[in-house]
Amino acid sequence: MKTPTQEDIDSLAHLIEICADGVRGYEAASREVDDAELRQLFDEYARQRSSMRHELELCVSTLGGEPDSADSVAGRVHRGWMKVRGAVADRESHAILAECERGEDAAVQAYREAMDQLVTPDVREIVARQYVRVKSAHDRVRELRDSPVYSNR
Numbered sequence: 001m002k003t004p005t006q007e008d009i010d011s012l013a014h015l016i017e018i019c020a021d022g023v024r025g026y027e028a029a030s031r032e033v034d035d036a037e038l039r040q041l042f043d044e045y046a047r048q049r050s051s052m053r054h055e056l057e058l059c060v061s062t063l064g065g066e067p068d069s070a071d072s073v074a075g076r077v078h079r080g081w082m083k084v085r086g087a088v089a090d091r092e093s094h095a096i097l098a099e100c101e102r103g104e105d106a107a108v109q110a111y112r113e114a115m116d117q118l119v120t121p122d123v124r125e126i127v128a129r130q131y132v133r134v135k136s137a138h139d140r141v142r143e144l145r146d147s148p149v150y151s152n153r
Contacts, residue, residue: 004119009065011114012056015127016067018110019053022046025103029096038093038144042100045137052130059123097145104138111135 002010023046030042057067111131118124144150 005063006065008118008120008123009060009063011117012060012063012065012123012127015110015114015130016053016056016060018107019049019056022049022103022107023053025100029100033093033096035093035150038096038150041140041144048133048137052133055126055130059126063120063123093150094145097141097150101138101141101145104134104141107134108138 026042026046026049030039030046033039033042060067108131111127111134114127115124115131118127
């Protein structure tokens, strides 16, 4: 049976992978989108997810886990970000935004689940703070996807 600390490490490992997927997804979107404003936003979100991943890796270390093995524990790739690669092939801003929003759906869900499962108060606080950032990014990407500026291109 897993200890509460090991359960927290496993939850964090999954979020680390979610953040890594977000970095890869936003970097792919940034490389392929033609719109300079979107490119800047995607670059910002890629940096944000990288910073969040680093913070979660520090939490894993603090709990006595190994951040490098945390990736292998998570083992799951949230499939929403993998679709970004297909959307960027045709470089259509609306399609890229739609796939980014799907990836964000998975991230929001993962953060909600983690907040329900985490035991360590300090770690729960960090994850809750990151959740606000993930939810904000999700809402911004959805707003842009639905805007007439990008839906009519």
